[in-house]
Structures are given as structure tokens and as C-alpha cells.
Amino acid sequence: MDIKETDVLGDDIVNHWYYRSKAMAMTRLLARTRIRSILDVGAGSGFFSRHLLLQSEAAEAWCVDINYDHDSDAMAAGKPVHFRRSIDSADVDLVLLMDVLEHVDDDIGLLMEYAGKVPPGSLFLISVPAFQFLWSHHDIFLEHRRRYTLRQIEGVARRAGLDVEQGMYYFGAVFPIAAAIRITGKLFRGIRKPHTDLKPHHPIVNEALAALSRAELRLSRHNRLAGLTAFCLARNGKHGIE
Numbered sequence: 001m002d003i004k005e006t007d008v009l010g011d012d013i014v015n016h017w018y019y020r021s022k023a024m025a026m027t028r029l030l031a032r033t034r035i036r037s038i039l040d041v042g043a044g045s046g047f048f049s050r051h052l053l054l055q056s057e058a059a060e061a062w063c064v065d066i067n068y069d070h071d072s073d074a075m076a077a078g079k080p081v082h083f084r085r086s087i088d089s090a091d092v093d094l095v096l097l098m099d100v101l102e103h104v105d106d107d108i109g110l111l112m113e114y115a116g117k118v119p120p121g122s123l124f125l126i127s128v129p130a131f132q133f134l135w136s137h138h139d140i141f142l143e144h145r146r147r148y149t150l151r152q153i154e155g156v157a158r159r160a161g162l163d164v165e166q167g168m169y170y171f172g173a174v175f176p177i178a179a180a181i182r183i184t185g186k187l188f189r190g191i192r193k194p195h196t197d198l199k200p201h202h203p204i205v206n207e208a209l210a211a212l213s214r215a216e217l218r219l220s221r222h223n224r225l226a227g228l229t230a231f232c233l234a235r236n237g238k239h240g241i242e
Contacts, residue, residue, distance in 0.1 A: 014047070017206045018171075021213035022098070022229065023051045025170045026125060028217055029233055030056070030094070033123060037092040040064065041114055042100035046083065049096060050076040062090050089117045095236075097126045101156065102144045111160035115236050122236040124162055128153050130169060130230045136182045150230045162234035169227030170220055173212040178228055 014020075026048060035058040040049035043063035052058050054077040061081045072083045095118055101107040111124070129139070129147045139147065148156075154164045171178075201209070216223075 015206070017201070017210035017213065019047060020210055021171070022127065023048060024214065024217060025220060025229075025231065026096075026098070026127075027052070027055050028220070029125060029166065029168075029231060030123075033094070035094050036060075037090075038062065038094045038096060039087070039090045039092040039114070039118060040096045040098075041110075042097060042103070043083075046076070046081055048098045050081065052094075052096075053077045053079045053081070058094070062087060062092065087117065092118055093122050095122055095124045097124065099127055099129070101126065101153070102128050102139075102146055102148070103142075105145060107156050108160050111157065111162065115161055118236060120236050123165075124157070124232075124234045124236065126153060126157065126232040126234070128230050128232075130227055134179060134182045134228070138182075148230050150224055150232075153230050153232045154234075157232050157234040161237050163237050164232060164234045166221065166231075166233040167224065168220055168231050169223045169225065169229065170216070170231055171213060171228035172220075172223050172226050173216045174209060175226050175228055 030052070035052060035056050038049045038052055038058050038061040040046060040061055040063045043049060043065050044067075046061065046063040049061035049063055053061055059079055061076070061079070063081060063083045064085070064087050065083070066085055068083055068085050071085060074081045074083065095114055097111075097114075101110065104110050111126075115124075129144065131149065132147045135144075135147060150167050150169055154167050157164050169175075200206075
């Protein structure tokens, strides 16, 4: 999760259509999974792991991010959340990498590293920004290295030793609008400074975009065509702590 976006949205992040919708998609992908403990890599504020603590039977979350000033502990939904700058191993059954891999040079290496820190059979839920042709000032502002197609992120997961179980695009309903804005924006790339596209919206606009994304959820599992985000659900194979 991008800390820069957390700084821009502040407390409004819990109501912002984009994060609300992505959290719903995450919950739906994990609906048939019993979650006991979560490792949230590149967690930022811990928005997604906190959401799962509230919506699932998960009892504990470990949030890891090198950008934390220091280690700390908190509570969410009456359950412990541990914020750590690094972690050597974790006895968890779910690893979240929500908008993380696009920030690192060695995406396969990072996945392999965390696959070795968790037990075999642990689930990995990965989300990344989709399609390189959508590259914009938004990506530059957030210090992205790349965007992915669904096949590319699934390939990264497999090369890291994970077994892919599900892949899908999301935010397909708003994809045409966003694509038009991004492509048009390239005409002004040399004029405008890098900035994020995420910002607080008027409540009516916010709810309209949330409704579009919510309606898409019913068919999202079958969407391998287009969207702003690519999701990959995979399971830790041969690697991992015993």
C-alpha cells in the first residue's frame, strides 16, 4: 500500500471509493478461505489487514514496512496488529502484497524472500497496477517501476515458486474512463508535475464510482480482459519455514 496516498487521503481513505472497492474485491477473493493470521508486506497504514481483521475470523496481523519509524503494536477490531520494519519469519496462513511489487526492482526475489519466511501452503494475495500503456504521472509520483498484465504477474508468482490459483482484473467498469484520462494526460507530461490520481471526491461522485465497482464484483472472478488492477491469488509451494 502506498504511504504517499495515505498521506494525501488521510483519514478519508476508509471512505474513498478506490480503497473500499479494492478491500471488497480482496474479501471476495478470500471468501472461501479460513484465515488465522496475516502477514501484510509493504503494509503502510495496515488498511487491508485491518479490514480483514474486521471482516474475517483472522485473529492477528503482522504489518511490515521499511518506512516505519520504529516497531509498534496496536489493536484493530479487538485483535492485535504488530507493525515491524522487518521480520525474519511468520507463522501465518495469508501473505498480502497489496500494490507492493511494482515498487521494487526484483519482484521475483521479494516474493521468494517472503515465501521462505512463511509455512508451505500459505496463501499469497497480490495486487498490482495493470497495463504499461496506462503509465502516467501517477506512477512516477508513487515511484513505480512497472505495471503488469495479468499473465505477467502470474508469471512472476510462478517463477518465485508459488502455485497460482486465481487471477483476475478489477476496476474494469472504470477502466475506459481512466484509460482515456491517462492517455490524454500524456500530452501534458512535460508540463505537469508528477501527482497521484487518487484524491478526495464529492460524496456523490465517490458513491457513484463505488457503486460501479461493487456491481462489477459478481463477474470479477472471470475478468481476464481489462482493469486498472491485476489480482493474483497463489499458494506457497516448495519454499517456506517448516
